[in-house]
Amino acid sequence: VQLVESGGGTVQAGGSLRLSCTASASAYVAYVYAMAWFRQAPGKEREAVAAISNDAGAAYADFVQGRFTISKDSERNTLYLQMNNLTPEDTAMYYCAAKYSRPAGTRDPLNRFLYDLWGQGTQVTVS
Numbered sequence: 001v002q003l004v005e006s007g008g009g010t011v012q013a014g015g016s017l018r019l020s021c022t023a024s025a026s027a028y029v030a031y032v033y034a035m036a037w038f039r040q041a042p043g044k045e046r047e048a049v050a051a052i053s054n055d056a057g058a059a060y061a062d063f064v065q066g067r068f069t070i071s072k073d074s075e076r077n078t079l080y081l082q083m084n085n086l087t088p089e090d091t092a093m094y095y096c097a098a099k100y101s102r103p104a105g106t107r108d109p110l111n112r113f114l115y116d117l118w119g120q121g122t123q124v125t126v127s
Helices: none
Strands: 003-006 009-011 017-023 034-040 047-053 057-060 068-073 078-083 092-099 122-126
Touching: 003 092, 017 034, 017 092, 017 122, 034 068, 034 078, 047 068, 047 078, 057 068
Parallel strands: 009 122
Antiparallel strands: 003 017, 017 078, 034 047, 034 092, 047 057, 068 078, 092 122
């Protein structure tokens, strides 16, 4: 299974972008345990942005502050991240991640160690 991100680009501060993450295996998104968006800026650690899981529903990092919305469309086999009111601090490579089966260990959907499948990333630049 592969995850393919799209939708990144360059936008001015205050603008919006919608990121998409499509799974290569049919019906994957419909049955996956958890999916999430992470981001990594140059010289910084990879950090969680938003996640959606069967146990916790939608979860967001504190810095999101109501600006982003995570959702998934099982018919399109796609995870989305709608980002509004973007700031230069949101500039980063954005990665999609997935955990298909319910884990025995940590189930914190914002913990990057939960996920074992990652996409290649899509760049978001806010000027």
